[in-house]
Amino acid sequence: MPSDATPDPYADPLRFGQRVQILRERRGMTRAQLADFIGVSLHTLRKIENGQQLAPGLEMVMRIAEALRVRDLAELTGHPEMHVDLFIGPGHPRLGAVKAAVDSFSPCSSVEPSPVAHLKARLHAAWKSRHSAPNHREVVGKLLPGLIRDAQALVRTADTARDRSAAQGLLAETYSLAQFFVAYQPDSALLWRIAERGMVAAQDSGDPHAIGVAAWLLAQAHRDSGPRHFDAADAINVEAVRFLDPLLPDAEDDLLAIAGALEFELGYTAARRRDTGTAWRHWDKANDMAKRLPSDYYHPVTSFSRAIMGAHAVTVAVELHQGGESVRQAAQADKSVIKSRPRRARHRIEEARGYQLDGQPDVAVATLQKAFEAAPETIRYNGYARRIILEETETKETNRRRRASELAVGIGLLSA
Structure with missing residues (x-):
């Protein structure tokens, strides 16, 4: 290991405060930012990190873990017996099958694609199940491998530019559904593959709504990766809002809703930055868009609604x-x-x-x-x-x- 490499918290029995400092620096956070996030003074946090103060109680440990997005409590405490996954779940039983479907590459596959109308109906049913089932990951995880396979086949066998654009739109929607399933699962690389492929498929479709949804999900992937990625999340959101804005005066409900969802995401990221004024300003803009929607409407992907x-x-x-x-x-x-x-x-x-x-x-x-x-x-x-x-x-x-x-x-x- 290079001498200037960041120390591994597991490598030596470092004091709790040193682990906090290492993990904070890995996150790209300043000491002042972390102190603000966990609600202590800069002086107190400095004493914790310097080992001048005993390791805090469980409540403060968990608050620090939340702020640093620590995935395993043992990484922060230095006690392997305290192995508790926090922000990444233990892995759904159907994760392997979904991953295999995403990762498969069969340019000469003999899979006969479903008709467009049939795949649309299956996707509609899958979203409906996701919103209505208490065990939604189980339901969606069961459907996703077939949906991914058939959407990929539909793109591969499209005969005309129009057919290919329509197929890419359905593939983008399928990847959107997959990203909901994979979120908080122990495979961050898979999440990124899905988010990025979803954006490529959406752009190839030329469908503004598909592009908006893909941008919404890709921005979330950046934001949930930590403070160092907030700027990237904002950049994606801003570009998507700018792209959709000229279409909004006569927009149908779904397009207006995804624009509102993107507007709120800008507020969400601002709130994560503790920028109060900006956060509530974007919430107000999103709320204005929601008021233009029917009272019983909700967006099938984002749930955006009044x-x-x-x-x-x-x-x-x-x-x-x-x-x-x-x-x-x-x-x-x-x-x-x-x-x-x-x-x-x-x-x-x-x-x-x-x-x-x-x-x-x-x-x-x-x-x-x-x-x-x-x-x-x-x-x-x-x-x-x-x-x-x-x-x-x-x-x-x-x-x-x-x-x-x-x-x-x-x-x-x-x-x-």
């Missing part, structure tokens, strides 16, 4: 670490019904984060239970939910510890 804007407001407040505001927004958001089960579960998780920030851990655990009831496969693979649950299994408050432990067993964090 109803989702309340959930988005909770997310912005949580990312800004505004506990009281996130609770206030949660009360308003509950007046609207989110049709998609996984999106509803995700909203409950964001609400739980808000309650935790606001010093209401009992309500946070109860809200995570609602998330579990809505879609167990959403909470099972969500790092924020896992962090809160794991933290509350250590609380001294008996009833809360019992409820958190039961939930931890339900999502596979603890053994029964």
Whole structure:
């Protein structure tokens, strides 16, 4: 190993603070940025990193893990026996089959492509199942290999430029569905292949809606890779918004919705940066677009709708670490019904984060239970939910510890 290489946290029994510093620097975060994210003074964080202060309690450890997007708690603590996957799930049983379908390359394949109308109907049914099934990853994971194979075959055998463009649009949509399945799975390289192939297919299709969806997902992949990738996420979002803007005056609902979803993503990333004014300004713009949609409409990929804007407001407040505001927004958001089960579960998780920030851990655990009831496969693979649950299994408050432990067993964090 070169002498100037970043030390491996597992290599030596380094103090906790040194591990924090190593992981922070790997993330490209300054000490001031991390201190702000975890809610301590710069002086306190400096003392932690310099070993002048004992390793903090579990609550602060989990807060640091969240800020640094640590995938395995052992990486931060230095204790291999504390192996707990946080932001990357344990891997769905169908992940291998989906990966094999994505990675297959058969230029001379004899697979007979499905008719365009048939593949469209299957994709429509797959999205519908994703939104309605509590075990949505299982349902989608079962369908994806066949969808990927047939969409690739349709592109490969297209006879005309028009047919090829239509096939590329369906392939892009299939990759979009695949990215939802692969998110939070232990294969980041696969996620990137899917996101990038989805964008290429969308661009080849020439369909503005497909391009908008692919940009929305690719920007999320960048943003979720950490602060160093926020600029790339913003660049993709800005270009997509600029591309769609001239089309919006007479846009159909789906195109208007993806433009609104992209606008909100700019606000989401701004909130992750702790840029309050920019975050809420983009939320306002997205909300204006949502008001142009029918009251019962929701976008088949992003769930963008009038109803989702309340959930988005909770997310912005949580990312800004505004506990009281996130609770206030949660009360308003509950007046609207989110049709998609996984999106509803995700909203409950964001609400739980808000309650935790606001010093209401009992309500946070109860809200995570609602998330579990809505879609167990959403909470099972969500790092924020896992962090809160794991933290509350250590609380001294008996009833809360019992409820958190039961939930931890339900999502596979603890053994029964």
